Amino acid sequence: MATRSRSSAKPNVFYAQSGGVTAVINASAAGVIETARAHKDRLGKVYAGANGILGALQEELIDTSRERASTIAALKHTPGGAFGSCRYKLKSLEENRAQYERLIEVFAAHNIGYFFYNGGGDSQDTAHKVSQLSTAMGFPVTCIGVPKTVDNDLPITDCSPGFGSVAKYVAVATREAGLDVASMAETSTKVFILEVMGRHAGWIAAAAGLAQEEADDPPHIIVFPERAFDERAFLAKVRQTVERVGYCVIVVSEGAHYADGRFLADAGVVDAFGHKQLGGVAPALASMIKGALGYKYHWAVADYLQRAARHVASATDVAQAYAVGKAAVEFALAGKNAVMPTIVRGKGARYRWSIGEAPLAKIANKEKKLPASYIRRDGFGITPAARAYLAPLIAGEAETPWVNGLPKIARLKGVRVPKKLPPFTV
């Protein structure tokens, strides 16, 4: 195909954000774009997909060369996905080969030689396939994964950029709200429940455990998705805690479930319209406690607030998010392909990290759950091993510029690259 011949011009770069966003995914974008800009001798422009991979399929490419250096720098402190993300998983090659071919067509039309895909396990799988297929189709594209997920469930890498900040948010919220509950407990709220993200893995819930410095500090109970929920043991623990400490702070993962697999959040809460309510394990637990023990309760569901809270981001996380974006470009320039930069934890008591690499084939579609050794024997707390792993990830307060009492954010122009191809129906 004529359009697939590599132009003699310097190859351009395609960058896309994928899946649920984080407080620091834009720091990775800044790492990619700033590093690419520093290598103008070898790299053309960086095009970002509008709404992730959909931007490539629909040829909606944002020309980041039209953005000021100060705007790109501001991405380091702007949460969300500045170019738009998407929940859109490419089908398998067998099921929809046309999608992959379209991707390569768009890459060829815009002389894209490098594809940086910023996402979780599914995205690394896609990047891997594109790498293979582009070669097979005679228009080889270098594909590098850029890790991102608040769920911290990517394998090989010590942690996933995005996790450290949500971990810090949850630990801070637990400490702060715990002080509030403690003050009110004598005459009012005895139980406070904070629902956090993590449908399959309890990393985020575990991070709440960092708020506990002294034995009776909150959180008093953590409910993990790795353990089947035992209502009797849970209620006994709530009662014991209220009787001994005076109040009880509970952090529950949205993925908490019974032994038969039913989510607590799907425990049958029905609204005024007769619809089953989605989400809401915190109110479900609150009702359970009220019914069994009669305690006055409050509950909070942090939802997007936890993963968007750039104002309380971990400095370690922001640095790592930027570093993986930077490393992705450096890997590509070094001739690597189908790999993903990873975070490697150094040996020794003092936390150090460096950048490693992993083949995409080993990342794709694997989930790293909280190890059993990180969950306390009673199932309701974290172990010292978990604490040792988690503590460095929330360390440091990332710089946040403020204007008029609010966090300053990047405002992109978002200039589109002119289309060269006919439309494509996704």
Place this chain on the structure above:
Amino acid sequence: MATRSRSSAKPNVFYAQSGGVTAVINASAAGVIETARAHKDRLGKVYAGANGILGALQEELIDTSRERASTIAALKHTPGGAFGSCRYKLKSLEENRAQYERLIEVFAAHNIGYFFYNGGGDSQDTAHKVSQLSTAMGFPVTCIGVPKTVDNDLPITDCSPGFGSVAKYVAVATREAGLDVASMAETSTKVFILEVMGRHAGWIAAAAGLAQEEADDPPHIIVFPERAFDERAFLAKVRQTVERVGYCVIVVSEGAHYADGRFLADAGVVDAFGHKQLGGVAPALASMIKGALGYKYHWAVADYLQRAARHVASATDVAQAYAVGKAAVEFALAGKNAVMPTIVRGKGARYRWSIGEAPLAKIANKEKKLPASYIRRDGFGITPAARAYLAPLIAGEAETPWVNGLPKIARLKGVRVPKKLPPFTV
């Protein structure tokens, strides 16, 4: 009564926290204690009520003189009520005179000449009554109110300490989560709902409006308790917003209600146990939208997180909270009684504030609602007048010391003053 004669020793001070706590109520405590310590020539010790006024009734007094200066200073950055608060309103004099007499007995037994009551309207009412009754009972106690409430509903004062910080939290959360929703809207979440506090007054919900800098910025809809909820107009606005902007961010006050007074939160959500769910206007709205318009949604309920979030407190609010504590002691030393320090806003474009005073009789049991002129004509947003009022209150980022990635908090010894009286049943 012998126990009611004033001792020749310097009179001691009684300080108590009341009602729902805030991110900065302990800064007021620090203002009281540090100022009292600076006047040791005239003032004895500061005793704090364990769990607020209950501490006086039960003679559970915390001797703050046993706390280090550094601990008292740390109260300035510790959220919650460090001495314990309570939801406990003294009955009227006619209904339970014995309670008031007990208070005076305890004050007399511990040579308390000054009572600083840190709370909202109800507390100012109590302080006022104690002032009158103590005189009538021949043991006059100087009673000074110290304003506090996240609801910002105290009259006369320009704002209430505690409000600026929750306002900042809500504005920051709206901006951050709004960026998240914007990134996901193409393929996933179209509507995000944040539920905030304010059962009777919409001040907190209004503060979310500060997040909006450009016309289509979040929040796109604010639902105030000052306006009857109009489901049709609301759903039309949601649909128009999603169609024009691509997504819709809604901030709703927990006090949102229909024209007949029914709270949206009580719209009939029933849990697995058949209990009516308390709270949860956000999930109720989410279901309404899903049912009528079919949009994918996410919702968050900040609950205690919003009023405990000292890590993102307004510097203006912290300064004012400290200042009213300090002024309360200075007022007392100047011979004033039955008054409350207020925040007075200066004239002119640049925000300035100073301390004024108001008689407790004029504060008690009055609620300041959001003026009609602060709510946009369509009922779903704030006016420039509201913005001008609110903006200075969230200005500045209060200093927060961090240790191991978490906010450092005061840990009190909480040494009790030995009891001198027989027990009293509250």
